Amino acid sequence: MKKYLFLFIASLFLTSAAFAADSQIWDAMRIQNILEYGQDESLKLGPLFTMLQANYFAQAFLAVLVGVPAVFLLHYLVIGPKVFSHDGKKVYTFSIFNRIVHQIAAISFMVLVPTGFIMIFGANFGGGDFVRMMKDLHGLATISFAIVVIPMFLMWIKDMFLHLDDIKWLMIVGGYLSKTKRPVPAGKFNAGQKTWYWLATLGGMIMILTGASMYFLDFNIAMINSLTGLSQIDLLRVAAILHAVVGLAVVALFFVHIYMSVFVIKGAIHSIITGYKEEEEVKYLHSSWYKKLKKDGKL
Amino acid sequence: MSELAKMKFYCDDQRCIECNSCSVACAEAHELPTGVSRRKVITLNEGIFGKEFSTSVACMHCTDAPCEQVCPVDCFYIREDGIVLHDKEICIGCGYCLYACPFGAPQFPRDGAFGTKGAMDKCTMCAGGPEETNSSAERELYGQNRIAEGKVPMCAAMCSTKALLVGDEQEISTIYRKRVASRGKGVQSAPYGWSEEYSKQ
Ligand code: HEM
Ligand code: SF4
Ligand code: SF4
Numbered sequence: 022m023k024k025y026l027f028l029f030i031a032s033l034f035l036t037s038a039a040f041a042a043d044s045q046i047w048d049a050m051r052i053q054n055i056l057e058y059g060q061d062e063s064l065k066l067g068p069l070f071t072m073l074q075a076n077y078f079a080q081a082f083l084a085v086l087v088g089v090p091a092v093f094l095l096h097y098l099v100i101g102p103k104v105f106s107h108d109g110k111k112v113y114t115f116s117i118f119n120r121i122v123h124q125i126a127a128i129s130f131m132v133l134v135p136t137g138f139i140m141i142f143g144a145n146f147g148g149g150d151f152v153r154m155m156k157d158l159h160g161l162a163t164i165s166f167a168i169v170v171i172p173m174f175l176m177w178i179k180d181m182f183l184h185l186d187d188i189k190w191l192m193i194v195g196g197y198l199s200k201t202k203r204p205v206p207a208g209k210f211n212a213g214q215k216t217w218y219w220l221a222t223l224g225g226m227i228m229i230l231t232g233a234s235m236y237f238l239d240f241n242i243a244m245i246n247s248l249t250g251l252s253q254i255d256l257l258r259v260a261a262i263l264h265a266v267v268g269l270a271v272v273a274l275f276f277v278h279i280y281m282s283v284f285v286i287k288g289a290i291h292s293i294i295t296g297y298k299e300e301e302e303v304k305y306l307h308s309s310w311y312k313k314l315k316k317d318g319k320l
Numbered sequence: 321m322s323e324l325a326k327m328k329f330y331c332d333d334q335r336c337i338e339c340n341s342c343s344v345a346c347a348e349a350h351e352l353p354t355g356v357s358r359r360k361v362i363t364l365n366e367g368i369f370g371k372e373f374s375t376s377v378a379c380m381h382c383t384d385a386p387c388e389q390v391c392p393v394d395c396f397y398i399r400e401d402g403i404v405l406h407d408k409e410i411c412i413g414c415g416y417c418l419y420a421c422p423f424g425a426p427q428f429p430r431d432g433a434f435g436t437k438g439a440m441d442k443c444t445m446c447a448g449g450p451e452e453t454n455s456s457a458e459r460e461l462y463g464q465n466r467i468a469e470g471k472v473p474m475c476a477a478m479c480s481t482k483a484l485l486v487g488d489e490q491e492i493s494t495i496y497r498k499r500v501a502s503r504g505k506g507v508q509s510a511p512y513g514w515s516e517e518y519s520k521q
Binding site: 067070071075079140144146147148149153156160235236238254258 | 386389390392393394395407409410411412413414415416418419420421422424428434436437
């Protein structure tokens with residue numbers, strides 16, 4: 022695990038050496054870059070990026086920023102939170118390692134998401150020094166997130182594969198659409214948490230790589246260039262498009278994640294701080310895991 | 321020049337001899353840092369007999385400029401005469417204009433905090449920026465403002481074969497057509513970049 026982590030981080034930083042040398046964008050490659058623009062045989066990524074960025078990305082982010090919380094408010098008012106007893110026994114769920122890794126990722130996200138939004142709506146903040154500073158913070162938070170993303174990916178992966186419970190969970194949307202307390206089919210992690218896990222780790226890695234390539238501009242992974250046959254500028258266009266599209270999904274589920282842990286399941290946030298979940302919460306929301314723990318005599 | 325003049329560049333690739341005067345003159349006139357070349361001479365189809373030609377590219381001051389459409393902080397402004405300029409004090413150096421640009425014109429000196437991309441730099445058609453005309457602040461950030469002084473942009477003034485022209489697009493088109501007619505031979509295709517620069521009028 023350490024080896025991969027090292028390789029990953031090293032690959033991020035080694036590429037920074039590349040930008041001191043000849044730029045592929047303004048020197049030799051400039052010809053290829055501009056020749057391809059809008060040509061029939063090219064992918065027309067330049068016009069595609071221009072069209073998406075000019076007409077859709079900011080609007081889509083605004084829709085998520087306003088729409089998702091609005092749905093939550095409605096849900097909170099109509100169905101309300103799930104309250105579980107906090108006086109019962111506790112189930113030790115998250116090790117200290119789990120919690121530290123999660124907290125570093127959480128702090129990184131709390132910086133990445135608002136600063137990302139500020140860049141997207143940069144014009145409303147008047148641009149200039151303030152937005153530039155937010156951009157730099159966005160880059161710094163990327164480093165702390167990059168350090169924990171692989172440990173996070175590895176520490177939870179064995180619990181995150183698809184299970185029959187997940188299909189059942191999805192059919193009833195985790196029981197969140199009803200007020201009654203009923204055991205919900207789920208293991209240690211439910212289908213919603215699993216989706217967030219995969220998006221935050223794999224999607225997060227996409228965000229790191231696309232972000233890094235926009236940061237360095239000359240970010241050159243020879244393998245990607247030769248695999249895709251894209252010129253550097255087209256790779257940057259792909260990076261910018263992916264950063265926005267995957268970013269939208271990440272932001273939407275990030276909001277869901279916060280709503281669930283802070284508002285819906287009362288007190289759920291304590292589990293990632295102390296490591297202990299309420300037994301009653303486990304019994305209802307992770308019923309399969311509860312049965313298994315019972316059977317193994319771990320309660 | 322008429323009231324509705326729209327300023328354009330045109331590089332006649334039948335005349336360009338790849339001497340690089342334009343790009344050197346530009347870099348010197350505006351005291352550009354190394355690593356930034358607002359204007360660049362490129363040679364296409366190198367070594368292919370009968371097809372090789374050179375041309376000079378910089379920001380083409382596009383009609384419906386794509387860079388202006390994608391900028392998240394709206395720092396571009398397009399002058400009455402069509403010159404596309406931007407405000408470096410507002411620019412955050414995100415790179416979007418580069419991804420949108422058909423000519424690879426926007427460039428980023430690494431002078432931000434932690435060596436991040438600094439404010440974008442590109443050809444101003446020697447028309448400076450939003451600062452007070454001919455002020456030292458304007459000169460520091462954007463280079464000379466020759467347009468305000470009634471002078472031709474440095475690159476075109478320097479061009480020894482008059483391949484590189486700049487001016488009202490109507491007049492440029494007239495000169496271009498005259499040149500094609502007087503050459504009177506072969507099929508003359510539109511100069512490189514013409515369609516992107518002029519198409520969306
Ligand atoms: C996993 C999370 C993320 C990571 C690791 C990440 C990383 C990065 C990096 C390294 C950059 C380049 C910064 C620079 O050029 O100085 C960047 C740019 C950007 N990111 Fe993110 N980002 C993430 C999430 C987001 C989210 C959620 C949003 C939107 C809300 C967002 C919006 C942007 C925007 C608008 C840019 C501007 C383009 C640029 O500066 O090159 N990012 N990101
Ligand atoms: S050439 Fe590029 S930078 Fe210049 S106006 Fe066109 S899109 Fe903008
Ligand atoms: S680099 Fe500057 S000018 Fe270009 S799109 Fe970003 S903020 Fe606008």
